[in-house]
Amino acid sequence: MTKAELAYEETVDCVQCGYCLPACPTYLTMEKETHSPRGRINLVKMAAEGKITYSELEGPINLCLGCRACEVVCPTNVQYGTILESAKEVLRENQKRTSTFQAFIFENVLPNQTYMLAARASLSVYQQFGMQKIARATKALQWLPENVRSFESILPKTDKRTRRKKYSPEQEPIFKVGFFTGCVMDVMFSEINKKSIKLLQAAGCEVTVIKEQTCCGALQNHAGESNITKELARKNIAAFEKYDFDYIVNSIGGCGAMLVEYDRLFTDEEDWKKRAHEFVRKTVDISVILTQLKLPFQKEISKVVTYQPSCHLSNVQKRVEEPVNLLTSIPGIQYIPLPHKELCCGSAGIYNIVNYDASMQILDKKMGHVNQLTLRPEIMVATNPGCHLQLKLGVVREGLGEQMKVVHLVELLAEACALESDAKI
Amino acid sequence: MALIEYLNSVQKIISDSKRVLTEKVDLYSYSFDASFGKYLPDLVVQPKSVQEVAELMKLANRYEIPIYPRGQGTSLSGGPLPVKGGIVLDLSQWDTKLDIDAEDMVAVVSPGVLTADINHAAMEKGFIYPPDPSSSNVSTIGGNLAENSGGPRGLKYGVTKDYVIGLEVVTPEGEIIRTGGRTVKNVTGYDLTKLMVGSEGTLGIITEAILRLYPKPQATRTLMAIFDDIVDSGKAITSILGSGILPSKLEMMDNASIRAVEAYEPLGLPVEAEALILIELDGHPAAIDDEITQVHDVCTAADAKEVKVAQDDKEASGLWKARKLVSPAIVREKPTKISEDATVPRSKIPEMFQRLKEIKERYEIDLVVFGHAGDGNLHPNIIADKRNQEEMRRVEQAVEEIFKAAIELGGTLSGEHGIGTLKAPFMEMELGEVGLDMMKRIKQSWDPKNILNPGKIFAEPGQKLVLTDD
Numbered sequence: 001m002t003k004a005e006l007a008y009e010e011t012v013d014c015v016q017c018g019y020c021l022p023a024c025p026t027y028l029t030m031e032k033e034t035h036s037p038r039g040r041i042n043l044v045k046m047a048a049e050g051k052i053t054y055s056e057l058e059g060p061i062n063l064c065l066g067c068r069a070c071e072v073v074c075p076t077n078v079q080y081g082t083i084l085e086s087a088k089e090v091l092r093e094n095q096k097r098t099s100t101f102q103a104f105i106f107e108n109v110l111p112n113q114t115y116m117l118a119a120r121a122s123l124s125v126y127q128q129f130g131m132q133k134i135a136r137a138t139k140a141l142q143w144l145p146e147n148v149r150s151f152e153s154i155l156p157k158t159d160k161r162t163r164r165k166k167y168s169p170e171q172e173p174i175f176k177v178g179f180f181t182g183c184v185m186d187v188m189f190s191e192i193n194k195k196s197i198k199l200l201q202a203a204g205c206e207v208t209v210i211k212e213q214t215c216c217g218a219l220q221n222h223a224g225e226s227n228i229t230k231e232l233a234r235k236n237i238a239a240f241e242k243y244d245f246d247y248i249v250n251s252i253g254g255c256g257a258m259l260v261e262y263d264r265l266f267t268d269e270e271d272w273k274k275r276a277h278e279f280v281r282k283t284v285d286i287s288v289i290l291t292q293l294k295l296p297f298q299k300e301i302s303k304v305v306t307y308q309p310s311c312h313l314s315n316v317q318k319r320v321e322e323p324v325n326l327l328t329s330i331p332g333i334q335y336i337p338l339p340h341k342e343l344c345c346g347s348a349g350i351y352n353i354v355n356y357d358a359s360m361q362i363l364d365k366k367m368g369h370v371n372q373l374t375l376r377p378e379i380m381v382a383t384n385p386g387c388h389l390q391l392k393l394g395v396v397r398e399g400l401g402e403q404m405k406v407v408h409l410v411e412l413l414a415e416a417c418a419l420e421s422d423a424k425i
Numbered sequence: 426m427a428l429i430e431y432l433n434s435v436q437k438i439i440s441d442s443k444r445v446l447t448e449k450v451d452l453y454s455y456s457f458d459a460s461f462g463k464y465l466p467d468l469v470v471q472p473k474s475v476q477e478v479a480e481l482m483k484l485a486n487r488y489e490i491p492i493y494p495r496g497q498g499t500s501l502s503g504g505p506l507p508v509k510g511g512i513v514l515d516l517s518q519w520d521t522k523l524d525i526d527a528e529d530m531v532a533v534v535s536p537g538v539l540t541a542d543i544n545h546a547a548m549e550k551g552f553i554y555p556p557d558p559s560s561s562n563v564s565t566i567g568g569n570l571a572e573n574s575g576g577p578r579g580l581k582y583g584v585t586k587d588y589v590i591g592l593e594v595v596t597p598e599g600e601i602i603r604t605g606g607r608t609v610k611n612v613t614g615y616d617l618t619k620l621m622v623g624s625e626g627t628l629g630i631i632t633e634a635i636l637r638l639y640p641k642p643q644a645t646r647t648l649m650a651i652f653d654d655i656v657d658s659g660k661a662i663t664s665i666l667g668s669g670i671l672p673s674k675l676e677m678m679d680n681a682s683i684r685a686v687e688a689y690e691p692l693g694l695p696v697e698a699e700a701l702i703l704i705e706l707d708g709h710p711a712a713i714d715d716e717i718t719q720v721h722d723v724c725t726a727a728d729a730k731e732v733k734v735a736q737d738d739k740e741a742s743g744l745w746k747a748r749k750l751v752s753p754a755i756v757r758e759k760p761t762k763i764s765e766d767a768t769v770p771r772s773k774i775p776e777m778f779q780r781l782k783e784i785k786e787r788y789e790i791d792l793v794v795f796g797h798a799g800d801g802n803l804h805p806n807i808i809a810d811k812r813n814q815e816e817m818r819r820v821e822q823a824v825e826e827i828f829k830a831a832i833e834l835g836g837t838l839s840g841e842h843g844i845g846t847l848k849a850p851f852m853e854m855e856l857g858e859v860g861l862d863m864m865k866r867i868k869q870s871w872d873p874k875n876i877l878n879p880g881k882i883f884a885e886p887g888q889k890l891v892l893t894d895d
Contacts, residue, residue, distance in 0.1 A: 017459045018459060022563055032451060032471075033451075033515075052449055077753050
């Protein structure tokens with residue numbers, strides 16, 4: 001195991017032009033250079049040169065969302081993601097494990113199906129037995145910190161998770177697809193995974209859900225746990241390469257971004273780098289596959305719809321057009337673009353829980369942009385479960401709960417294709 | 426000691442403690458701009474009203490602590506660097522006022538408003554604010570005013586100073602004055618407005634500006650012409666301007682930048698061509714349709730190898746893409762980009778090209794030339810690696826040679842980036858001893874204690890050009 005090092009060489013690539021400032025959500029809400037990409041890159045450099053300490057670096061790094069909007073606007077292609085990850089890794093290594101709970105979740109709970117099943121079970125028991133209602137009515141959850149409490153009220157209704165099997169289309173399959181379920185998605189939003197599979201099937205794909213897959217490692221990587229991330233990446237690569245898939249498809253902007261950067265994890269391991277490269281080549285967001293195929297639309301959705309892209313889908317996977325093209329192809333839809341949609345909603349993995357106040361400031365800014373629209377959207381579309389929950393919270397905070405629904409793009413497409421998820425899946 | 430007392434007083438003036446930054450990470454974050462050098466301030470304050478600025482300035486006077494006004498730190502000449510310690514005044518968060526007055530055709534703005542936002546707001550009412558430095562999406566109007574920024578549209582529309590008709594200024598002694606007003610014509614006394622614009626924050630702190638607006642052109646057309654010989658491209662430029670056509674933009678790229686872009690992202694540019702020019706015309710659709718044909722013919726007559734006229738906006742942005750990609754393309758090999766803006770009279774462009782070629786060979790540097798050819802504001806860019814000290818010494822010598830060449834050809838040290846710390850050692854070369862002394866006298870009478878942005882424009886004894894951060 002090599003010692004973590006700050007990506008000093010990459011910081012030298014920054015010419016400090018400042019073009020990233022207006023693209024950075026935390027610069028806009030926190031209003032100082034310290035919380036801008038240019039400021040953070042400079043601080044990483046200063047830490048590497050020994051001019052500031054690691055503990056001084058910690059605040060600005062931890063308050064970065066990791067949305068990577070700065071990379072898109074950078075005129076000199078500075079690898080901000082690499083710089084940020086190196087800083088997180090170094091900080092993680094140098095810090096006493098203050099949050100053993102977080103470490104336990106990352107190392108054991110997320111990648112473990114049994115734990116996740118238990119989590120799902122308790123979540124559905126909680127919901128099905130009306131405990132949620134009781135808890136909400138009696139305000140029994142008041143003792144929870146506000147950050148956890150806020151999300152309690154907007155948790156989706158959980159359902160049975162996706163079963164492991166193969167789903168064939170009616171005709172000869174156009175593509176053979178290995179479906180990546182994601183751990184949080186599979187528990188919290190299993191409905192969306194089911195609908196994704198149905199859509200792919202309806203569009204002519206043979207979809208296989210393999211048991212051997214595990215958590216993508218994104219949350220661990222964002223926390224600087226690079227060894228755990230690599231281990232998970234190896235498992236996923238080994239799992240999918242055993243099959244002859246044309247594509248490895250997911251409906252989760254954040255996980256997808258981690259998956260398409262697996263090759264960057266193995267800079268000094270040639271064999272794994274090669275295998276990762278092959279995995280990356282096949283990995284795509286569901287919107288990419290569906291735009292290539294024909295969807296059997298059955299009904300019109302006569303609604304005003306807006307879309308808040310997942311930062312990791314736009315900025316890391318670089319899929320900006322596809323979700324919008326799919327959205328506007330739905331019969332009857334009136335699409336209105338959200339101003340400043342390239343700004344993060346403040347969800348950013350678990351940022352909204354660990355940096356609750358900072359996240360809410362960003363969310364309020366986002367909802368301010370929604371309120372600027374001359375026509376009020378009835379539906380807000382998301383492409384990542386984290387954004388999905390955050391936007392739901394935004395809608396509730398604005399008191400728009402009755403007027404605006406937040407859905408995943410897949411849910412809207414499935415509805416237009418009249419694909420109800422049924423017990424068979 | 427003075428600073429601690431000052432800090433207590435600052436906290437009395439700025440009630441919101443979030444706008445007084447003292448932590449080390451904050452001080453490091455305001456220690457640089459887009460040029461060279463790193464200088465730690467003692468304090469960063471983010472004022473949001475003229476009263477706050479005036480009070481801060483009065484205090485600074487009492488304690489004789491230097492103050493450095495700063496926008497969003499996009500300066501390429503070191504304008505906001507706190508070279509003598511003291512207080513950085515971050516004005517970028519003060520963006521409360523952006524009023525467009527259609528009747529008077531003016532915009533009234535706070536110093537922290539982004540330049541591009543002024544233009545956007547003007548366009549909504551059928552006007553434009555023409556100055557368009559390439560950083561206009563990031564740069565504040567306060568910074569543009571201090572540096573008298575230009576941009577591609579300078580050829581037709583002029584630069585920042587041509588649009589400023591009135592200012593509110595806090596003097597180095599903490600008094601609030603107003604200069605000029607809302608009228609285009611105003612000859613009452615010395616033109617302090619124009620004196621302030623381009624004074625690089627050494628004479629006063631601009632807290633509000635009244636800017637002229639222009640009617641929005643109805644349409645634009647774009648053309649690209651490719652030349653085998655760089656001298657032919659120069660002739661084409663002269664002929665176009667001589668034929669009574671004034672393009673809104675006239676940009677050029679040399680062979681090195683064409684090659685760099687093509688290697689970065691193949692756009693189908695001819696890599697053997699010595700130069701290409703990009704021209705944008707704006708105005709009435711019928712008029713520019715006619716003019717674009719004329720420009721086409723002029724370029725063909727000047728032996729252009731190929732002339733492409735964009736048929737719609739999409740094709741136009743396709744042509745401009747080549748120019749947009751120059752920056753990311755040229756920094757792929759080495760990270761340090763020294764963007765020069767020495768400017769020559771238009772007629773001397775071919776000669777300047779020749780000089781640049783010689784300098785490039787003599788000092789063995791990676792030099793590319795692209796920029797606003799129409800107004801003689803070429804941007805010779807040197808690509809280097811600031812970690813390589815030997816290379817940087819050669820670069821410093823080459824840059825000095827570029828300055829000399831520009832001045833010898835009747836041009837200037839800086840077209841639009843400003844003098845700051847970077848070009849201060851060369852001021853006498855252009856202005857002469859007396860010329861420079863007259864400027865120093867102005868500074869002395871405005872700021873007798875030399876506390877407002879010290880260390881800028883005027884060189885310290887023995888000061889040399891330094892292009893490293895240490």
